[in-house]
Amino acid sequence: MFRRRIFGSPQPQGSRFWRVFRLSVLTVALLGAGFVAYLDFRVRNEFEGRRFALPARIYAQPIELRAGLKLSLADVADELRENGYREGFREGEASWYQKDGDALEIAERPFVFWDGPQGERRLRVTFSGKSVVRVQDQLGQELPLARLEPLPIGGIYPGNNQDRVLVRLKQVPPELVLELLATEDRAFYSHHGFDLRAIARAVWSLVRGHGLQGGSTLTQQLVKNFFLTPERTLSRKLTELVMAVLLEAHYSKEEILETYLNEIYLGQDRDRAIHGVGLGAEHYFAKPVEHLTLAESATLVALVKGPSLYDPVRHPQKALERRNLVLRETRDVGSITLEQYAQARGAPLGVTTKPATGTSPHPAFVELVYRHLRRDYDEADLRSEGLRIFTTLDPRVQARAEAALDKRLAQFDREKRFGDPGLEGAIVVTDSQTGEVQALVGGRDVKYRGFNRALDAARPVGSLLKPAIYLTALADPAKYNLLTPLDDGPFVWKSRGAPDWAPANFDRQYHGAVPLRIALAQSYNVATARLGTDLGVSHVLGTVQRLGIEHEMLPYASTLLGAVDLAPLEVAQMYQTIASGGFRAPLRAIREVTTQDGKPLKRYPLAVEQAIPPEPIYLITAAMQGVVREGTGQSLKNWLPPEIAVAGKTGTTDEQRDAWFAGFTGDRLAIVWIGYDDNRAARLTGAAAALPVWGDLMASLDPEPLALPKPEGVENVLIDPKSGLRADSGCDGALELPFMNGTAPVERAPCASAISTAVDSVKQTTKSWWQKLWKR
Amino acid sequence: MSPRTIVLALALVAACASPPPPEPGPPPSPFSTLPPHPETPAVASLIDNARLDFQAGRYANAAASLERAVRIEPRNPRLWQELARVRLSQRDFAQAESCAQRSSSWAGSDNALRYENWQLIAKAREERGDSAGAKAALDSAERLR
Numbered sequence: 001m002f003r004r005r006i007f008g009s010p011q012p013q014g015s016r017f018w019r020v021f022r023l024s025v026l027t028v029a030l031l032g033a034g035f036v037a038y039l040d041f042r043v044r045n046e047f048e049g050r051r052f053a054l055p056a057r058i059y060a061q062p063i064e065l066r067a068g069l070k071l072s073l074a075d076v077a078d079e080l081r082e083n084g085y086r087e088g089f090r091e092g093e094a095s096w097y098q099k100d101g102d103a104l105e106i107a108e109r110p111f112v113f114w115d116g117p118q119g120e121r122r123l124r125v126t127f128s129g130k131s132v133v134r135v136q137d138q139l140g141q142e143l144p145l146a147r148l149e150p151l152p153i154g155g156i157y158p159g160n161n162q163d164r165v166l167v168r169l170k171q172v173p174p175e176l177v178l179e180l181l182a183t184e185d186r187a188f189y190s191h192h193g194f195d196l197r198a199i200a201r202a203v204w205s206l207v208r209g210h211g212l213q214g215g216s217t218l219t220q221q222l223v224k225n226f227f228l229t230p231e232r233t234l235s236r237k238l239t240e241l242v243m244a245v246l247l248e249a250h251y252s253k254e255e256i257l258e259t260y261l262n263e264i265y266l267g268q269d270r271d272r273a274i275h276g277v278g279l280g281a282e283h284y285f286a287k288p289v290e291h292l293t294l295a296e297s298a299t300l301v302a303l304v305k306g307p308s309l310y311d312p313v314r315h316p317q318k319a320l321e322r323r324n325l326v327l328r329e330t331r332d333v334g335s336i337t338l339e340q341y342a343q344a345r346g347a348p349l350g351v352t353t354k355p356a357t358g359t360s361p362h363p364a365f366v367e368l369v370y371r372h373l374r375r376d377y378d379e380a381d382l383r384s385e386g387l388r389i390f391t392t393l394d395p396r397v398q399a400r401a402e403a404a405l406d407k408r409l410a411q412f413d414r415e416k417r418f419g420d421p422g423l424e425g426a427i428v429v430t431d432s433q434t435g436e437v438q439a440l441v442g443g444r445d446v447k448y449r450g451f452n453r454a455l456d457a458a459r460p461v462g463s464l465l466k467p468a469i470y471l472t473a474l475a476d477p478a479k480y481n482l483l484t485p486l487d488d489g490p491f492v493w494k495s496r497g498a499p500d501w502a503p504a505n506f507d508r509q510y511h512g513a514v515p516l517r518i519a520l521a522q523s524y525n526v527a528t529a530r531l532g533t534d535l536g537v538s539h540v541l542g543t544v545q546r547l548g549i550e551h552e553m554l555p556y557a558s559t560l561l562g563a564v565d566l567a568p569l570e571v572a573q574m575y576q577t578i579a580s581g582g583f584r585a586p587l588r589a590i591r592e593v594t595t596q597d598g599k600p601l602k603r604y605p606l607a608v609e610q611a612i613p614p615e616p617i618y619l620i621t622a623a624m625q626g627v628v629r630e631g632t633g634q635s636l637k638n639w640l641p642p643e644i645a646v647a648g649k650t651g652t653t654d655e656q657r658d659a660w661f662a663g664f665t666g667d668r669l670a671i672v673w674i675g676y677d678d679n680r681a682a683r684l685t686g687a688a689a690a691l692p693v694w695g696d697l698m699a700s701l702d703p704e705p706l707a708l709p710k711p712e713g714v715e716n717v718l719i720d721p722k723s724g725l726r727a728d729s730g731c732d733g734a735l736e737l738p739f740m741n742g743t744a745p746v747e748r749a750p751c752a753s754a755i756s757t758a759v760d761s762v763k764q765t766t767k768s769w770w771q772k773l774w775k776r
Numbered sequence: 777m778s779p780r781t782i783v784l785a786l787a788l789v790a791a792c793a794s795p796p797p798p799e800p801g802p803p804p805s806p807f808s809t810l811p812p813h814p815e816t817p818a819v820a821s822l823i824d825n826a827r828l829d830f831q832a833g834r835y836a837n838a839a840a841s842l843e844r845a846v847r848i849e850p851r852n853p854r855l856w857q858e859l860a861r862v863r864l865s866q867r868d869f870a871q872a873e874s875c876a877q878r879s880s881s882w883a884g885s886d887n888a889l890r891y892e893n894w895q896l897i898a899k900a901r902e903e904r905g906d907s908a909g910a911k912a913a914l915d916s917a918e919r920l921r
Contacts, residue, residue: 066816066818066848067818068816068818115837115841144817145817145818145821145822433851436847583877608878711881
């Protein structure tokens with residue numbers, strides 16, 4: 001019977017089945033097409049993303065070659081070598097250097113700086129001892145300044161710590177490609193994403209009990225790389241197969257091959273995954289991929305099947321066997337001759353024993369760079385745009401800082417003088433005039449990207465806060481100068497709601513009346529506590545803020561003696577302002593950023609601000625020079641001669657848990673912290689534990705003497721330390737000390753004669769009058 | 777006349793009769809003022825580049841060259857002064873003033889340089905709307921003459 005219908009033509013009942021069937025097929029087809037469309041989108045997205053995701057590249061500061069530069073020939077050669085330059089003249093090429101007596105010939109590579117490109121050029125640099133005498137171009141003309149290309153020191157990578165040395169297909173030796181195809185995918189150029197014969201072989205091998213062996217084409221392997229989780233289910237395999245076909249539909253064999261060569265996982269270097277033959281060549285053979293030999297390429301291809309199993313460093317025997325298998329397969333398909341095979345097979349593995357560096361040899365500094373960059377760039381751009389970042393790191397200062405810390409901590413561990421083994425430390429070194437961070441050491445194991453103590457270990461600063469208190473006092477010249485007697489007698493601070501605070505000196509003694517400069521030099525807690533409370537804690541904290549500490553500090557009396565936790569970098573900011581004559585310069589780690597092609601993007605300019613007037617800064621610097629000359633820092637004389645006139649401060653905290661030393665010379669400021677991570681009580685003092693590290697470091701850097709320019713409002717007066725009165729050259733142990741004009745003692749010391757004191761005084765007045773007259 | 781007055785008078789005569797005392801030489805005294813030093817060729821070449829960029833209006837490049845120079849000779853007051861000029865053109869008046877002050881801190885007894893710095897500071901303050909401060913700076917400049 002015909003069923004009554006509202007629409008359409010009448011239909012026989014029997015064809016309902018076919019209708020449903022057709023509908024089902026259509027639905028499945030639509031779903032299938034939708035799924036395929038989705039996969040298509042995913043494939044293209046991933047592929048494009050992978051092809052163009054470039055990590056940011058970070059550079060140290062460039063060497064600026066010029067007459068008078070304090071670098072030796074070895075220093076410059078070392079950096080060139082580190083930067084991939086080879087020793088030995090090469091006709092018609094760049095990227096080499098050659099020693100020639102006391103001179104260095106350099107064939108510089110082209111490089112794009114923030115302020116523009118610099119072409120290939122030849123330089124001749126002549127040295128004398130530890131400094132540069134002359135820089136010449138290839139015509140022998142003297143160059144006033146020649147900036148070398150900077151050393152790359154790390155990068156900022158896509159989330160899973162992948163690194164890339166992107167290579168173009170034409171850079172890869174053809175033998176490597178032939179080996180790859182012979183071993184992994186012989187039908188690469190003829191299939192459309194999957195190879196039926198390879199699959200059949202794999203199934204056959206599975207059936208025969210040899211396990212699941214390959215069967216995947218290079219395209220399928222590349223697709224497999226796109227997924228983060230390594231499932232090996234049938235549905236996953238099918239999805240990968242479809243995606244491989246889609247990939248082949250959209251992209252050429254060359255594009256797929258090139259991306260494969262840049263993607264393939266070849267091993268692990270600590271926290272860094274080695275992806276791509278470019279990085280593989282550098283990591284295993286310390287050479288660019290172009291220079292790989294037949295045997296070396298085979299070793300890389302061998303890794304494709306099992307980067308851990310065939311790791312040439314950990315399993316050299318297995319790696320060698322697999323390498324030779326690769327060579328054999330390549331010979332079998334006729335890609336190499338019997339002779340080539342024989343020669344390559346006989347070659348040793350040839351892997352370099354470069355120490356593992358992870359993503360950077362200086363992870364602590366890179367961390368600082370990253371944090372500063374995050375203020376201006378978002379994650380995605382930092383990790384994928386190929387930005388070039390030019391930093392302030394000085395590789396030599398960094399190397400010496402790392403060495404100094406390592407050496408001393410090892411010694412302390414052996415001696416157990418300060419407690420059990422396991423001491424940790426941190427160092428920050430800056431340019432004292434510009435605030436550029438030249439070195440950052442975050443801990444003892446410098447290669448390990450772990451807890452960055454220089455940035456994040458907030459520890460009580462103890463006596464390191466004292467200069468801020470004394471600076472506050474000296475800014476009030478009517479009441480305080482370097483000779484003002486302070487009371488180091490018993491002191492109890494009562495404050496409502498808090499227990500009585502009775503600070504004690506390190507030697508548990510009271511010293512009565514002491515001159516202000518001595519109270520700082522000897523770091524007397526009691527005199528300082530009294531001074532600080534007299535001045536007012538918030539007044540002192542105001543100074544600390546002006547010095548550059550943004551960290552909020554509680555206005556308690558105990559804060560005066562450093563019961564405040566600061567990280568070494570913050571301490572460095574505070575001392576930076578003192579070291580640069582009162583001109584606060586925010587500490588900087590980055591100078592400029594360009595795009596991957598060298599287009600300038602951003603510059604971080606030098607910025608200064610007069611936070612404290614120069615006169616009290618001059619006085620506090622003199623007082624801090626006293627710390628080193630005759631105070632708690634006097635053991636520094638074992639490292640540096642008195643002419644350097646270091647200004648410094650030792651710091652020791654409650655129960656001797658922390659040892660600090662902060663000090664600056666004419667050109668650098670360095671902060672050293674030593675302590676245990678678990679903050680246990682120890683036997684540390686700033687002078688015994690931190691000062692030696694500081695001394696080792698600075699002594700190795702050939703420091704400039706500290707000689708601040710005397711501000712107009714300050715005069716130098718010869719003082720007899722015993723009486724605290726004016727002296728003359730006839731007095732024993734007379735010391736020249738600065739005073740704000742009109743605040744120096746007028747009375748003469750017993751050792752000084754009346755005439756000479758008067759003459760000295762008149763000479764001083766005449767000198768200033770004469771200078772004014774001649775406007776010199 | 778008391779003996780003391782005679783002694784003082786004699787001392788005064790003695791002091792005046794002697795030639796002007798020479799500028800203090802370099803350390804042992806750590807507080808002596810530094811003798812002015814001539815620019816090295818490296819710094820001179822960077823200043824030249826900075827000048828060219830400055831005249832062409834490429835202020836960021838001029839600043840970059842001057843900062844390179846400052847890293848080589850941080851105590852050179854002229855460099856800081858040039859930086860102050862560039863900052864003025866970049867309309868960063870706070871930095872212009874700070875750099876001029878930094879320049880003066882290294883100027884020693886070079887009053888001509890200090891005078892120029894006060895002029896720069898006056899201009900920077902004027903641009904920020906601080907007329908009183910600008911006048912004070914000009915007064916300081918005049919006091920040097």
